[in-house]
Structure formats: structure tokens, C-alpha cells
Amino acid sequence: xxxxxxxxxxxxxxxxxxxxxxxxxxxxxxxxxxxxxxxxxxxxxxxxxxxxxxxxxxxxxxxxxxxxxxxxxxxxxxxxxxxxxxxxxxxxxxxxxxxxxxxxxxxxxxxxxxxxxxxxxxxxxxxxxxxxxxxxxxxxxxxxxxxxxxxxxxxxxxxxxxxxxxxxxxxxxxxxxxxxxxxxxxxxxxxxxxxxxxxxxxxxxxxxxxxxxxxxxxxxxxxxxxxxxxxxxxxxxxxxxxxxxxxxxxxxxxxxxxxxxxxxxxxxxxxxxxxxxxxxxxxxxxxxxxxxxxxxxxxxxxxxxxxxxxxxxxxxxxxxxxxxxxxxxxxxxxxxxxxxxxxxxxxxxxxxxxxxxxxxxxxxxxxxxxxxxxxxxxxxx
Amino acid sequence: xxxxxxxxxxxxxxxxxxxxxxxxxxxxxxxxxxxxxxxxxxxxxxxxxxxxxxxxxxxxxxxxxxxxxxxxxxxxxxxxxxxxxxxxxxxxxxxxxxxxxxxxxxxxxxxxxxxxxxxxxxxxxxxxxxxxxxxxxxxxxxxxxxxxxxxxxxxxxxxxxxxxxxxxxxxxxxxxxxxxxxxxxxxxxxxxxxxxxxxxxxxxxxxxxxxxxxxxxxxxxxxxxxxxxxxxxxxxxxxxxxxxxxxxxxxxxxxxxxxxxxxxxxxxxxxxxxxxxxxxxxxxxxxxxxxxxxxxxxxxxxxxxxxxxxxxxxxxxxxxxxxxxxxxxxxxxxxxxxxxxxxxxxxxxxxxxxxxxxxxxxxxxxxxxxxxxxxxxxxxxxxxxxxxxxxxxxxxxxxx
Numbered sequence: 161x162x163x164x165x166x167x168x169x170x171x172x173x174x175x176x177x178x179x180x181x182x183x184x185x186x187x188x189x190x191x192x193x194x195x196x197x198x199x200x201x202x203x204x205x206x207x208x209x210x211x212x213x214x215x216x217x218x219x220x221x222x223x224x225x226x227x228x229x230x231x232x233x234x235x236x237x238x239x240x241x242x243x244x245x246x247x248x249x250x251x252x253x254x255x256x257x258x259x260x261x262x263x264x265x266x267x268x269x270x271x272x273x274x275x276x277x278x279x280x281x282x283x284x285x286x287x288x289x290x291x292x293x294x295x296x297x298x299x300x301x302x303x304x305x306x307x308x309x310x311x312x313x314x315x316x317x318x319x320x321x322x323x324x325x326x327x328x329x330x331x332x333x334x335x336x337x338x339x340x341x342x343x344x345x346x347x348x349x350x351x352x353x354x355x356x357x358x359x360x361x362x363x364x365x366x367x368x369x370x371x372x373x374x375x376x377x378x379x380x381x382x383x384x385x386x387x388x389x390x391x392x393x394x395x396x397x398x399x400x401x402x403x404x405x406x407x408x409x410x411x412x413x414x415x416x417x418x419x420x421x422x423x424x425x426x427x428x429x430x431x432x433x434x435x436x437x438x439x440x441x442x443x444x445x446x447x448x449x450x451x452x453x454x455x456x457x458x459x460x461x462x463x464x465x466x467x468x469x470x471x472x473x474x475x476x477x478x479x480x481x482x483x484x485x486x487x488x489x490x491x492x493x494x495x496x497x498x499x500x501x502x503x504x505x506x507x508x509x510x511x512x513x514x515x516x517x518x519x520x521x522x523x524x525x526x527x528x529x530x531x532x533x534x535x536x537x538x539x540x541x
Numbered sequence: 542x543x544x545x546x547x548x549x550x551x552x553x554x555x556x557x558x559x560x561x562x563x564x565x566x567x568x569x570x571x572x573x574x575x576x577x578x579x580x581x582x583x584x585x586x587x588x589x590x591x592x593x594x595x596x597x598x599x600x601x602x603x604x605x606x607x608x609x610x611x612x613x614x615x616x617x618x619x620x621x622x623x624x625x626x627x628x629x630x631x632x633x634x635x636x637x638x639x640x641x642x643x644x645x646x647x648x649x650x651x652x653x654x655x656x657x658x659x660x661x662x663x664x665x666x667x668x669x670x671x672x673x674x675x676x677x678x679x680x681x682x683x684x685x686x687x688x689x690x691x692x693x694x695x696x697x698x699x700x701x702x703x704x705x706x707x708x709x710x711x712x713x714x715x716x717x718x719x720x721x722x723x724x725x726x727x728x729x730x731x732x733x734x735x736x737x738x739x740x741x742x743x744x745x746x747x748x749x750x751x752x753x754x755x756x757x758x759x760x761x762x763x764x765x766x767x768x769x770x771x772x773x774x775x776x777x778x779x780x781x782x783x784x785x786x787x788x789x790x791x792x793x794x795x796x797x798x799x800x801x802x803x804x805x806x807x808x809x810x811x812x813x814x815x816x817x818x819x820x821x822x823x824x825x826x827x828x829x830x831x832x833x834x835x836x837x838x839x840x841x842x843x844x845x846x847x848x849x850x851x852x853x854x855x856x857x858x859x860x861x862x863x864x865x866x867x868x869x870x871x872x873x874x875x876x877x878x879x880x881x882x883x884x885x886x887x888x889x890x891x892x893x894x895x896x897x898x899x900x901x902x903x904x905x906x907x908x909x910x911x912x913x914x915x916x917x918x919x920x921x922x923x924x925x926x927x928x929x930x931x932x933x934x935x936x937x938x939x940x941x
Contacts, residue, residue, distance in 0.1 A: 161543070161544055161545065161546065161613050161616075161847065161851065162542060162543050162545075162851065163542060163847065163848050163851045164542070164851070165542070230542045233542075420939050420940070420941065423941075424941065434941045435941075437932070440931065440932070440935040440939075440941055441928070441931045441935070443935065443939060443941070444931040444934045444935050444939065445931075447934060447938065447939060448865050448868065448869065448934075451845055451862075451865055452838075452841040452842070452845060452869070453841075454848075455841050455842075455843075455844035455845040455847075455848060456840070456841050456844065458542065458844055458848070459840060459841075459844045461542065462542055462543060462544050463544075477836075477837045477840055477841075480834070480837050481837060481838075481841050529830065529833055529834065529837075532833050532836075532837065533829055533830065533833040536833060536836060537808070537823055537829050537832065537833060538823075538824075539824075540824050540825075540826055540829060541816070541818065541820035541821075541824035541825065541826075
């Protein structure tokens with residue numbers, strides 16, 4: 161039993177933190193988000209070249225630095241602290257996850273491209289009708305010759321505007337909500353028949369509605385078994401959830417610390433408002449939520465290596481804690497900042513927005529509570 | 542970052558499990574199952590078995606009788622005790638007083654008192670709270686005045702009232718906070734005294750709690766003579782001892798292992814109780830959601846405690862973060878009791894005490910659940926109320 165970090169992991173954290181301190185202040189972030197292309201490719205290049213962090217979580221045999229889940233956790237927490245929009249989650253955690261676990265023809269090369277900062281991936285899984293049910297798919301990949309023809313509409317694909325490739329879930333068989341018949345494909349965004357409508361999301365990230373119209377794919381585009389990819393999708397989603405929990409810990413820490421700092425400065429009735437016990441206890445409860453979230457992030461990250469059922473239970477449990485914490489800490493951070501909390505000019509509101517979006521990312525608190533219930537207590541009546 | 546238990550820890554778990562299975566007194570287990578009130582001898586018999594094995598005071602320094610276990614081993618120890626539903630060693634001597642003794646006591650005091658604590662010879666109680674001093678402990682008024690006795694020796698004469706003294710009805714000795722300088726600032730005029738409960742002038746009066754139990758007492762002190770050599774640390778600096786003791790009281794208060802066992806029992810019970818629509822209660826949409834949320838919160842607490850343990854193994858003592866464990870641990874204990882009583886339905890109401898066992902009134906698993914619920918409200922009040930814990934975190938951790 162060990163909750164400490166290796167020297168390499170601590171160095172990784174310091175490297176990112178110091179780069180972001182110099183290059184990703186609140187004002188620098190705002191400036192980047194306010195102009196074309198609405199993200200900062202030079203930051204991504206720096207991640208690849210100057211910092212060399214994009215390979216941290218890949219095995220050495222694939223050109224990486226030999227890390228894994230803990231490295232992703234460390235990176236994501238630091239990215240959360242600075243509200244980084246550049247697509248580490250979609251590219252390294254999710255894209256990398258599919259390429260590592262699912263057999264596919266071009267995996268080696270694609271991982272090399274990811275580590276070099278050349279390939280950027282986004283995960284197109286949600287559909288307008290499906291809510292958080294990852295099995296609810298109308299998108300189809302019809303077998304044609306040795307390859308497939310892809311048709312469908314994917315909803316709110318985070319990071320798609322920056323992506324070079326999309327990881328797409330589609331039906332090669334089965335009914336709309338069946339477990340069987342799901343396959344995963346990697347699709348170049350430039351492929352004929354792929355169109356996107358790009359837009360900003362409320363937290364400063366970018367997303368797209370993605371449409372596939374008779375997109376021709378070779379057999380090599382498939383990742384994992386045909387029609388048998390649901391366990392793979394669930395595994396990678398759980399890895400994404402653990403990483404998102406780590407990002408949330410970074411966001412929550414800024415919300416909690418920023419609020420304590422603000423209440424020490426802000427004076428009313430002639431005294432700092434931090435001297436009021438009703439606010440002190442609120443901030444303690446925020447702090448406890450943060451600490452419990454860190455604990456659950458460790459737990460979920462460690463359990464990613466367990467069997468399917470344990471892993472899934474751990475990920476959902478962590479997401480429930482993080483979802484509740486994001487709501488409680490976020491809302492109270494704004495409340496304790498008073499009017500300033502609802503202005504665009506203070507960073508606190510921007511952390512609140514990201515925390516709120518994380519609540520619903522990869523499934524809401526209720527969704528994961530329901531999933532946990534079944535895994536732990538069996539099915540309901 | 543990993544949860545691996547090395548082979549030596551797995552072997553340790555087996556050793557502990559076997560020891561508990563072979564040595565826990567059968568008559569004690571039967572009494573527990575019948576819900577009988579346990580006697581002083583019941584508690585001490587188990588304590589003495591552990592002492593004989595060398596396991597009655599795991600956290601003490603090894604030279605004084607501690608086991609030298611790693612934090613992981615201590616965690617395994619608490620898990621296995623909970624799993625086997627054993628009594629715990631009472632905390633007053635072993636966990637609360639002893640660290641004060643071996644941190645602040647003289648060599649003579651350590652030699653005089655520690656063996657009796659470790660071996661389950663002396664029963665200790667706590668004299669902290671007073672009727673007018675609860676959360677504001679430093680306002681305590683019990684007065685100790687120094688005199689020279691007829692024998693030429695120095696004494697304190699103690700007058701006042703202590704309250705909420707847990708199991709004080711059995712106590713041989715008590716550790717007391719008393720005011721030795723009424724003119725100093727509240728925290729500065731307090732001393733820490735060890736008082737023989739058989740001393741003339743001490744009266745212990747039962748306080749009956751909601752479930753009808755006798756756990757807590759008032760202790761009246763009327764001109765009680767206490768030899769000066771029974772004072773721990775310097776005169777008027779007892780507050781230092783008191784604070785150290787409270788930090789130790791909070792660590793381990795999370796009760797994760799016991800709550801995990803309680804959750805198992807609750808799940809078992811809800812699998813046997815019926816819901817309104819004829820299914821089992823564990824399948825009921827509303828009830829199962831509450832169980833799931835509790836289970837998740839308990840997991841979070843468990844990992845927060847594991848992080849604290851890991852910190853302790855790298856040399857940090859129990860810090861103010863232990864207040865988190867106290868708050869969340871007691872909240873979870875209370876939610877468990879709350880859900881168990883809810884699960885009992887109609888049979889939460891019969892108030893039968895020891896007569897409930899085999900009475901044929903309601904299922905066995907419903908016995909005493911109301912008692913546990915009402916008794917359990919104490920947990921968020923004692924050991925520094927959960928509101929006081931928030932004050933501590935605010936000041937010591939958030940720096941407000």
C-alpha cells in the first residue's frame with residue numbers, strides 16, 4: 161500500500177506546473193480562447209517537444225516513457241489547475257487508451273504521431289438521442305467489401321475542432337441499445353463524408369456536432385473486435401473518468417484555495433469576511449469535499465488495473481464523489497465571492513464553469529450512482 | 542501508487558485472523574449476541590488476553606509494550622477485529638492517557654502507570670467536560686489548590702464537578718483537567734492530574750441516556766486530596782497535554798473497519814426485509830440509492846484514512862487533518878444507524894432491551910436498532926463536536 165509518487169512522477173508534475181505558470185496564466189488563456197483558432201497549437205507543440213510529456217503514459221516499447229495511469233493522473237491534475245483546454249484527455253488518455261488496449265493495424269504508428277504532437281484525437285461516442293448510455297447508438301458501420309461505410313451523427317464531441325482523427329463508436333450489428341454489435345473506428349477528420357459544425361462550450365473548450373455520410377473506411381480503421389467492442393469502450397471510458405477526476409481535483413483545489421484567499425482579503429463590517437464562522441464552516445466543508453475527491457481519484461486510478469467489475473465500480477464511485485464535489489465547491493466558491501463571483505473578469509467563475517461541465521462529463525452523478533448500484537447491489541426490482 | 546499488500550502483510554493477516562478465532566472468549570461473544578450489558582470483567586478479560594499476547598497497545602513505543610506494527614499492519618488489525626466483531630480495547634487508558642504519559646510524564650510516572658494500562662489492570666476514565674464547560678473546555682472551573690498536608694507532603698485539594706465521564710462507574714483511576722491558577726488566562730491556568738477514584742470525596746452519579754443505558758456519569762469532587770506527584774507535566778501547563786490527547790482521540794475515530802462491517806450487516810438485513818411492493822428492501826429504488834451513496838462515502842473515508850496512515854508512516858503524527866476523519870467517520874456511523882432503523886420498519890419500535898433476545902417479537906436483526914440510533918447521536922458531539930472540528934480545520938489547516 162503506497163500513495164507516494166516516484167521521483168519521475170514528481171518531476172513530471174513540476175515540469176508541467178512551471179511551464180503553465182509561465183505560459184498559461186488566466187489572461188494568457190483568455191487571450192488564446194478569444195482568437196482563431198480558439199486554442200493554442202504552440203502550447204501543444206511545447207507539450208510534445210519542449211516538455212516531452214505526451215509520451216509519459218505510453219510504454220517504452222511504443223516510444224513512450226513507460227508510465228501509465230498515475231502519470232495521466234499527475235498530468236490531468238496540473239492541467240485542471242490552469243484550466244487547460246488543449247486536448248490531452250481526448251488524445252493521450254482516450255485515444256491512447258484505445259490504441260494501447262484494442263488491437264489495430266496502425267496503432268504503433270499512430271502512437272508515435274501522438275507522442276510527437278502530430279496526431280490529435282477526439283472521442284465521438286455520444287449521440288443526440290442517447291443521453292449517457294454509451295450503447296445507445298444509431299451510427300452504423302455497414303460492412304462493404306473488406307471495409308465499412310460509416311453513417312451517423314455524433315453529439316458534442318469535445319476537442320473535435322482541434323482533432324486530426326476521431327475515435328468513433330458505431331453499430332456493425334445489433335439493435336439500437338444492445339450490448340453486442342458495437343465496434344470502434346479511428347477516422348481521419350479529413351476523410352470524405354465527414355463534416356463538422358464547430359462551436360465553443362460554456363467552459364471555454366470547443367466541440368463539434370459531427371456528421372458521417374457514407375464515409376468509406378478500410379478494415380484497418382477498426383480498433384478491437386468487430387461487434388465486440390463494448391468492454392473496450394467501457395474500459396477506456398473508466399480510464400477517462402479517472403483522468404477527469406484528477407482534472408477535477410486541480411479545478412477544485414483552485415476553487416477552494418481561491419475562496420479562502422478572497423475571504424481573507426474582502427472586508428465587510430470592518431473585518432475580513434473570513435472571520436465569520438458561517439463562512440469558515442462552509443469553507444471547511446469545501447475543503448473536506450476536495451480531500452474526499454483526491455482520495456477517490458487515487459482509489460479509481462489504482463483500481464483501473466483491477467478486473468472489469470472492480471474497475472467499473474471504482475470509476476463510478478469516484479465520479480459520484482467528484483460530481484457532488486464539483487457542485488458543492490463550485491457553487492459555494494461563487495457564493496462566497498459575492499457579486500464578484502458572477503463576473504467574467506475573475507478566474508473563480510471560469511473554474512466554476514469547468515467544474516460544472518465535469519459534473520456531466522462521461523455521465524452525470526445520477527448516471528454513475530445508478531451504475532454503481534447495479535454493480536454493488538445487483539439489479540433493482 | 543498501489544494497494545498491494547506484500548506477502549509478509551498477508552501472512553500477518555492470517556496470523557491475526559487465527560489468533561482472534563482461537564482466543565476470543567466464547568461467553569463474551571454469546572453475551573454480545575444476546576445484547577447483554579457487558580460488565581467491567583467482560584471488557585478487561587479480553588484486554589488481558591491481548592496483553593498476554595503483547596497486542597493490547599499496538600501504537601505505543603516498542604520499548605513500552607507497543608507492537609512496532611507498520612501502519613498497514615495496524616490497518617489490518619482494525620479490519621480483522623471488525624470482521625470478527627470483537628470488542629475493542631477501551632481507549633481511555635491505552636489510546637488517550639498513555640501517549641500523554643509517555644510524552645510528558647516523568648520516568649517514575651511512566652513506570653508506575655503504564656504497565657497497569659497496558660495489561661488491563663487499571664480502568665481509567667476521563668475528567669474533562671464540566672456542566673458549564675463543553676466545547677469551551679478551557680473555561681473549566683474545577684479548582685485544585687495546593688496545600689501541605691499533615692504528613693508534610695504536598696497535595697492538591699480538588700473541588701468541582703466533571704460530567705460525561707464514560708464508564709466512570711467502573712474506574713479505578715481518572716485523568717482530570719483542573720484549574721490551578723484562577724487568575725491566568727483560561728488555557729494557562731490548567732493542570733493535568735491523575736486521581737485515584739477511590740479517594741475520599743469522590744462521588745460518581747449515573748446519567749441515563751436515551752436508550753436507557755448507563756455509559757456516562759457525573760463525577761463530583763469534594764475536597765479530594767491528590768498527591769502532587771500525580772500531576773503530569775508542569776503546573777499550569779496541562780492544556781498542552783489536553784490538546785495532545787485530543788489529537789490522539791481523533792485519530793482512529795473514523796471507525797472505517799467497523800463501519801464496513803456495519804454496512805455488510807445493513808445490506809444483509811435489507812436483503813431479508815421486504816419492501817412495500819413485495820420485493821426485498823435492497824431492491825427498492827429509494828432505499829438502495831441511500832445504501833449506494835453511503836457505501837461510496839465510506840470508500841472515500843477509507844481512502845482518506847489510508848492517505849493519513851501513509852503520511853504517518855512517513856513520520857507525521859496525527860495532525861489537524863484527523864478532524865476530517867472525525868467528522869466524516871461519525872456522520873457515516875450515524876447514517877448507518879439511521880438506515881438500519883429505517884430498514885427495521887415496524888420492528889424498530891419495540892423497546893425490549895436484553896429481554897428482546899429470543900423473545901419472538903420481530904426479527905433478531907431489528908433488536909436494539911433504535912437503541913443504537915439514539916445512542917449514536919453522541920458521536921458527532923463527543924471528542925470535540927463536529928462543529929468544533931470545523932473550527933480546528935479552519936484555523937489549523939485553512940489558516941483562517
